[in-house]
Amino acid sequence: MDDRQRYDRATAALEPPFALLDLAALRANAAGLVRRAAGKPIRVATKSVRSRALLDRVLAMDGFRGLMAFTLPEALWLAGHGHTDILVAYPTADRHALAALAGDARAAERITVTVDSAAHLDFVEAAVAGVRPRAEIRLCLDIDAGYVAFGGRFRAGALRSPVREPDQAADLAASIAGRPGLRLAGLLAYEAQIAGVGDDPPGNAVHTRLIRLMQARSARDLVLRRGRIVNAVRQVADLEFVNGGGTGSVERTVREKAVTEVAAGSGLFHPRLFDFYRAFTGVPAALFALPVVRRPARDVVAVLGGGYIASGSPAPSRAPQPYLPAGLRYAPDEGAGEVQTPLLGQAAEDLRIGDRVYFRHAKAGELCERFDTLHLVEGDALVESVPTYRGEGRTFL
Template sequence: MDDRQRYDRATAHLEPPFAVLDLAALHANATAMTRRAHGKPIRVASKSIRSRPVLTRILDMDGFTGIMAFTLPEALWLVSTGLRDVLVAYPTADRTALAQLAADPRAAREITITIDRPEHLDFIESAVSGVRDRHELRICLDIDAGYLALGGRFRAGALRSPVREADQAADLAADTAKRPGLRLTGLMAYEAQIAGVGDDPPGRSALTPAIRWMQSLSRRELVMRRGRIVQAVRQVTDLEFVNGGGTGSIGSTTREKAVTEIAAGSGFFHPRLFDFYRDFTGRPAALFALPVVRRPAPGTVTVLGGGYVASGPPGPHRLPQPYLPPGLRYAPDEGAGEVQTPLTGQAAEDLRVGDRVWFRHAKAGELCERFATLHLIEGDKVVEEVPTYRGEGRTFL
């Protein structure tokens, strides 16, 4: 039985649109990730999961410890439900959430918030100044892991922290250490130009050598610079963790002595954008099904909805992939639509009204912003239905 038959049989009782998670694929991907990490713990990026029961399921597997959250309200909620060790990987300007954090002893113990400039420290102190019996807050320093060349005229990597050199990091660590009620406990640096950029892109053969060359240079530069930064900060204060990497760079980041843990999330679901790496392969685990509702012309069918476009730079690679049956493609004049999506190709000839087309999202967790439930599949059966963040009434971004 092929995957399409298996998914159709498992979900025959459901009316699309709906989303599924293939548990065998999820476990295979998780096992491959821990193998690449070579013993270093992996912190699970919640933005790529966005389902509390699935997060718990992953954290119960060997090799995974802690959560990397994307907002402080999300972290507060996760901790209130019993989850632990949550790093909020992005600075917050939420005064209410900061006050809640400082007033809650358990949350203050389990949550670490991120800063990258003195202004963040000033903001935090202002936000919690009115809290009685306030608890010490755990702070993580975010470092710029981007690659610069040509005297800074060329840059690869996400625009995140302004802190790039060891002396800058040490100065900010010293500033943090002088402020009562704040304690620097961690350091993070996300090499997006390696972890989030596939080195085997489709249809871009002319760019492939340049991408690989840039990533090779960036790895060499970062291992030295990150090492110097960590050493400089450790002269100021003890660090409980140094976080680095992402799904696409687990194998290289884990080799750095300065890094104590890896962050990863997309690898569990293995969305479309993660097909284009040479060093690892995964199994598509998260899919969504849309029903065929029209046959407007020979060789063309139309499915309901489908415009689930991924964030990031716009382009065709941000659209969901018509996955099963194979051989479907978007109509060039419409693409993935808000309420309908025409699909063409030989496979369309065999589809009838009411049949399902299975799609993969370009990214991982954004799929869960569209669906309230994930139907968990083992073999050809749905064994459990679990809520996404949205299904629990939570929409943090």
């Protein structure tokens, strides 16, 4: 029985559109991440999962420890449901959430908030100034892990922190140490140009070689610079953790002595954008199914909805991938549509009204913003249905 038959059988009682998760694929992907991490703990990136039930499943597996949240309200919610080690990986400008954090000693022990400037420190202090009694707020210093070359004329990596050099990091750490009620607990440096950029993309061979060259040089630069930054900050503060990496760079990042843990999340679902790496091969685990609702021509069908475009720089790679049955492609003048999506190809000839087409999202957790439930499939059986964040009435972005 092939995958499409398995999924059709497992979800026969469901009406599409719906989202499913293949549990065997999830376990295989998790095991692959743990092998690549070589003994260092993996902090689970919640933005790539967006389901509490699944986060609990993953954290119950050996090799995973702690959560990397994307907003402070999300972290407060997760702490309220029993999670005890939550790093908010992006700075917050939510005054109400900061005041709630400072007023809840239990949550404050469990949550670490990211900063990258004295302006962030000023904002935090102003937001919690009226809170009495006030809990100590744990902070994480975010470092720019991007690659800069040719005197600054070339840059690769996410535009995140302005803190790049050891002296800048040490100065900010000292500023934190001098402010009562704030404590530096960790350091974060995310190398997006390695972890989030596949080194084996289809198409232009010259472009592929340039990506690999950039990543090799970036990795050499970062292992030295991150180590020096960590050493400089440790002169000022006792760091509990140094976080780095992502799904695409786990095996590289864990080699750095300065790094105590890595982050990963997308690799659990293995969305389309993670097909293009040489170092690892995942198994597509998260899919969504759309029903065939039209047959405009012999080799053309239209499915309901489908325009679930991923965030990032607009490109064809941000569209979902028609996955099963294999061989379907988008109509070039329509693409993935708001209310219907035409699909072309020989595989369309065998599809009938009501049949399902299974898609892979380009990214991981964004799928869960479209669906309130994930249906968990084991073999050819539906074993459980669990809510996404949306299904619990939570939309944090």
